[in-house]
Amino acid sequence: MSTQPDTILISGGAGYIGSHVTHALNEAGFTTVVVDSLVKGNRFAAEKASHFRQGDIGDAAFIAAVCDEFKPAAALHFAAFIEVGESVQKPDMYFENNRDKAVVFFKTMASKGVGKVVFSSTAAVYGEPEIVPITEDSPWKPINPYGQSKLEAEMALREIAGVRSATLRYFNVAGGAPEAGLGETHVPETHLLPRLLLPLLDMPAEIQTGLGLKSGFKVFGTDYPTRDGTAVRDYIHVMDLADAHVLALKYLLAGGKTEIFNLGSGEGYSVNEIVAAARKVLSRPDYQPGTAPRRAGDPATLVADSTKARSVLGWAPHRGLEEMLSSAATWHQTETYINTIRQKVS
Numbered sequence: 266m267s268t269q270p271d272t273i274l275i276s277g278g279a280g281y282i283g284s285h286v287t288h289a290l291n292e293a294g295f296t297t298v299v300v301d302s303l304v305k306g307n308r309f310a311a312e313k314a315s316h317f318r319q320g321d322i323g324d325a326a327f328i329a330a331v332c333d334e335f336k337p338a339a340a341l342h343f344a345a346f347i348e349v350g351e352s353v354q355k356p357d358m359y360f361e362n363n364r365d366k367a368v369v370f371f372k373t374m375a376s377k378g379v380g381k382v383v384f385s386s387t388a389a390v391y392g393e394p395e396i397v398p399i400t401e402d403s404p405w406k407p408i409n410p411y412g413q414s415k416l417e418a419e420m421a422l423r424e425i426a427g428v429r430s431a432t433l434r435y436f437n438v439a440g441g442a443p444e445a446g447l448g449e450t451h452v453p454e455t456h457l458l459p460r461l462l463l464p465l466l467d468m469p470a471e472i473q474t475g476l477g478l479k480s481g482f483k484v485f486g487t488d489y490p491t492r493d494g495t496a497v498r499d500y501i502h503v504m505d506l507a508d509a510h511v512l513a514l515k516y517l518l519a520g521g522k523t524e525i526f527n528l529g530s531g532e533g534y535s536v537n538e539i540v541a542a543a544r545k546v547l548s549r550p551d552y553q554p555g556t557a558p559r560r561a562g563d564p565a566t567l568v569a570d571s572t573k574a575r576s577v578l579g580w581a582p583h584r585g586l587e588e589m590l591s592s593a594a595t596w597h598q599t600e601t602y603i604n605t606i607r608q609k610v611s
């Protein structure tokens with residue numbers, strides 16, 4: 266089979282992280298082929314790819330046809346459901362989509378000779394860690410179906426004969442690339458940065474209502490055993506994450522063996538510290554958020570030890586918290602974001 270070494274298949278490339286990685290791959294000189302059902306993904310983001318085919322990762326005939334058409338050298342797999350709370354309500358849906366369909370996708374590609382996969386995983390595979398910062402060999406003990414479904418997909422991928430993989434376990438991804446027409450565009454929006462920024466940005470009322478933010482942003486939990494009582498997370502800029510994917514892909518293309526890598530900055534910020542940074546970036550020194558009880562299932566502290574990604578892949582994050590906040594704020598005020606959310610919530 267003749268492969269074109271520079272053609273990369275990207276499942277879920279119309280989603281938040283997949284679209285930023287697709288952009289980074291385009292910039293790095295690869296030809297990108299996105300497959301996305303657009304159930305969660307966005308058409309404006311799919312259009313950033315060199316080629317886009319709409320379809321489901323669980324549809325083996327569709328994936329096989331895309332492989333025949335483009336003969337990719339490798340694949341990156343992002344397509345998944347990502348909401349922890351929803352996974353508790355509908356575990357079957359998460360296991361079907363995130364594990365079973367992923368396995369169909371991996372096996373179909375393997376049958377077509379695509380034997381290199383970068384897999385989008387999550388810090389949720391570690392559950393409530395006993396020791397932070399978290400290394401890759403910390404116990405894998407997810408505490409919700411989202412984390413469990415991702416862990417089972419990871420393990421299935423590592424069992425497929427003839428496939429080498431890089432599993433990337435992300436911590437808290439934030440920010441966007443508004444200069445490239447990309448940013449975080451979720452409905453519902455559960456993540457801290459957009460939920461904090463949107464009410465401060467003078468957004469149209471229907472957007473605030475549609476995203477459940479009409480009564481403003483609230484800090485979930487002020488009684489955690491942390492330095493200021495609010496939960497601590499490791500935030501990483503989505504374009505730093507994208508750089509790591511390009512490096513992981515090049516690592517596999519160069520013959521690298523199957524590995525797992527944590528991706529985070531190694532630095533933890535509390536929710537109150539993020540609020541303080543947002544006050545500064547948006548010039549709103551007097552802003553005071555509301556408070557609410559802890560959100561079920563939220564651990565106190567999650568911080569990555571990414572030493573392995575730094576040493577094996579040569580990766581380092583370069584963009585700090587202010588850049589995450591300012592790029593997100595710019596993105597949320599673009600016509601693309603506002604129009605997309607308007608359509609989704611109408």
Ligand SMILES: O=c1ccn([C@@H]2O[C@H](COP(=O)(O)OP(=O)(O)O[C@H]3O[C@H](CO)[C@H](O)[C@H](O)[C@H]3O)[C@@H](O)[C@H]2O)c(=O)[nH]1
Nearest residue numbers: 347387389437438455456457460483484485496536560563
């Ligand atoms: O309106 C909000 C939203 C969030 N938070 C707090 O902000 C922190 C970060 O919350 P996010 O929802 O942004 O991120 P999580 O750490 O909960 O989630 C991350 O890890 C999850 C798995 O554990 C999923 O992978 C998810 O997509 C990823 O962003 C948490 O302490 C949360 O309680 C608030 O205080 N108010």
